[in-house]
Amino acid sequence: MKCNLIDANLNGKRVFLRADLNLPIEAPNILNDFKLQSILPTIDLIQKKGGKVILATHLGRPKNHEPELSTIHLISWFKDHDYNIKFQDDLNEAIKDSKSNEDEILLLENLRFFPGEKNKDPKFAKQLKQLADFYVNDAFGVSHRDDASLKALPELFDDQHKMCGLLINKEILTAEKLINSPAHPFVLIIGGSKIADKIQAIQELLDKIDTLLLCPAIVFTFLKAQGKEVGNSLVDESSIELVKRIIQEAKQKKVEIIFPLDYIIAKDDFNGELSFTDKPEIPESYAGVTIGPKTIELFSTKIQKAKTVFYNGLMGDLKRPETLESVKDIFKAMDQSQGLSVIGGGESSAIATMYELNKNNQVSTGGGALLYFISHKKLPGLDI
Structure with missing residues (x-):
């Protein structure tokens, strides 16, 4: 088309x-x-x-x-x-x-x-x-x-x-910057739900990226695959075996996978009362919501050293603005970086735009679609 x-x-x-x-x-x-x-x-x-x-x-x-x-x-x-x-x-x-x-x-x-x-x-x-x-x-x-x-x-x-x-014409131009010889180090930051689709895309992108920064909620499937405690956090049980293979492939391809060091958590489920844990796992009867301050500092350091950064999948909850501070800090670090920074997904891009964190960040309405496009180099809806 x-x-x-x-x-x-x-x-x-x-x-x-x-x-x-x-x-x-x-x-x-x-x-x-x-x-x-x-x-x-x-x-x-x-x-x-x-x-x-x-x-x-x-x-x-x-x-x-x-x-x-x-x-x-x-x-x-x-x-x-x-x-x-x-x-x-x-x-x-x-x-x-x-x-x-x-x-x-x-x-x-x-x-x-x-x-x-x-x-x-x-x-x-x-x-x-x-x-x-x-x-x-x-x-x-x-x-x-x-x-x-x-x-x-x-x-x-x-x-x-x-x-x-x-809009699609603009989106394709942005995606092509990620597809056609992206500068290295290439850092992929990924979170959010729709876990199964994203995990498959991660596997297909292992040949392109240098570092993978895992965020809620997708990180909990990776933690579960390693036998770590995730409490009541969202996990895609059907993807556990694939995640184990991805971890092994990443080692072979020398892709660095970095997990959060601390979390903002909610009592019982995602909508519960918020608190903080300085541990890299989620305690029993709690659900992980977003990353904590030590993780923000660690991830920001990786972002500053990158030449290409692609963020995909919202962590936190739009209906609870207090859970969005972490993602705003990550977007701030991306916006201050010297390389190509792309934020994928309507909700994530909306936050970046709302808080004027899009001076250097390029924003895309496509989350899963952009991830699919850069991993497959085509989209079924356009290949007609």
Whole structure:
């Protein structure tokens, strides 16, 4: 898929814009609008070219049409930013609406409310196809997935009528800096959930990196694999054997793996009362949340000596700002480093932007997608 939106003739055309607006919401409040801000240049360009935007995204991992995961909660944000927008939860009605009022953005309901999205149903893709004359993918953060709107749908458009948007073009340029001969030492800092995917990516990146700095929550699977105490921390049991192999491969390839020295912990589970341990393991009945001051100092030293730093996966909790101090300190160290520094993931990039820690840091909306891209050099959602 080419990134040639700027050359497309969209006058009077309907444009299906697949975005990644999966952002933190405590309905009806949007906790961080980084991904919304990031998609605006593509929306503006389509409208400037006379196209009607059919805006589609997923939100969370719904199981039963949970009201708090409806995309209707995005409407007020767009209106507050002076966009004319209409919400439509019925696809048949949306097809009718797509043919009127080209100045109005048509926002579809959460794509994952429709079973066909995750089931990769070709019939669902054909129904979505009726909404548009052009297909634009600007959902970098999920372009490593093959959901119906990301694979089956664009396959229904010929090469002249499908393309990636401005955000993806920008993201690819950032990713290529990490892929094409990154300067060494190359430090990978990795944390967050979605552990299984990230552990596989770590294995594939062992030939590229020099140092691996492990953060919560992924670090606890590594600790468990070594027989260390992790308390009630998040662990992916299915990845234990792979982690053991990664530790051995890292030794063979002389990749330094560095574990935290201390932690901020929570009583019972991730949402419990916070306290501190100066030990490199998690005590019984506690869950690890983020890294402590000794670890921040150690990691910052490694960052300062690096020529390339890639951070992926949020540690801490956006809903508990007091747990974000550690990640802010890491981003500060990255922003002051002399080499290439890239922060991957919508939530992490939002924090860096919010606290103006992006003077030198390059931020990406893609967490897992960017990790997948630099380890595989392609994305399924763009390789169409």
